[in-house]
Amino acid sequence: MSGQPSAVRNRGLPAAGPEVFRLTTPVVLWWIWVAFAAANVIDLAVQGSSGHSGLVIGAILLVITGFAYTLALRPRVVADQSGITVVNPFRDHHVPWAVIQGVDTGDWVRVHHTKDGSAVTAVDVPGKAIECWALYLSARTKRRAAVGTSAPRRSRGFGGFAGFGEPPDEHARLPAEAKYLATLPPAKAIASLLDTRAEKERARLRQASPEPPGAESARSAPATARWAWFPFTAIAVPALALLLVALLA
Numbered sequence: 001m002s003g004q005p006s007a008v009r010n011r012g013l014p015a016a017g018p019e020v021f022r023l024t025t026p027v028v029l030w031w032i033w034v035a036f037a038a039a040n041v042i043d044l045a046v047q048g049s050s051g052h053s054g055l056v057i058g059a060i061l062l063v064i065t066g067f068a069y070t071l072a073l074r075p076r077v078v079a080d081q082s083g084i085t086v087v088n089p090f091r092d093h094h095v096p097w098a099v100i101q102g103v104d105t106g107d108w109v110r111v112h113h114t115k116d117g118s119a120v121t122a123v124d125v126p127g128k129a130i131e132c133w134a135l136y137l138s139a140r141t142k143r144r145a146a147v148g149t150s151a152p153r154r155s156r157g158f159g160g161f162a163g164f165g166e167p168p169d170e171h172a173r174l175p176a177e178a179k180y181l182a183t184l185p186p187a188k189a190i191a192s193l194l195d196t197r198a199e200k201e202r203a204r205l206r207q208a209s210p211e212p213p214g215a216e217s218a219r220s221a222p223a224t225a226r227w228a229w230f231p232f233t234a235i236a237v238p239a240l241a242l243l244l245v246a247l248l249a
Contacts, residue, residue, distance in 0.1 A: 084111055
């Protein structure tokens, strides 16, 4: 999912399967780079560049492609029945719904969760936050938030009314929650959507297994993190190849 969350695009109806959240700009930049790299490879093949120079250029293209994949295409946030998975450039985090304390924004969208895997209750427990590389707030958005202004809404037709014969405004038919999300920057809208879903999922889990009065907070599966080795490989192997080509010059 890019740009706006599906609740906005689908008039508040949640997606049936896992929802993937990412911003449009990094994905567009990735495909622009892929097209540029492919054009350079074709140009090298057509011109028949010398063996060494062709290897150097090819290795440089591969190194940059590895960085572009790792930093632009790979990062995403996935919400499914089990919780939220944050895919960052080099690490993957999975946070079950029961331990999510909230989702908000700083420079990035942040998923707050309990440290020890205890389920979220009315009693505050120590927590930590995971920043989502894929969902960042642009400098323009942060400047607007700092001065407390928002972009002026564009009106349609004379005096803000739709022109004669024009289709009715799609925004006017959206549910109240979707209208609110549509007014937010994409990252903030996604954070709000995830926070609302986390609250609903926690309520569903509490109803499914209610705790007896006076019982300690139930344990849930804790948040987990693991290193992702493919991004390291996508960068390290071309970089090593470039180093070897340079040394053999």
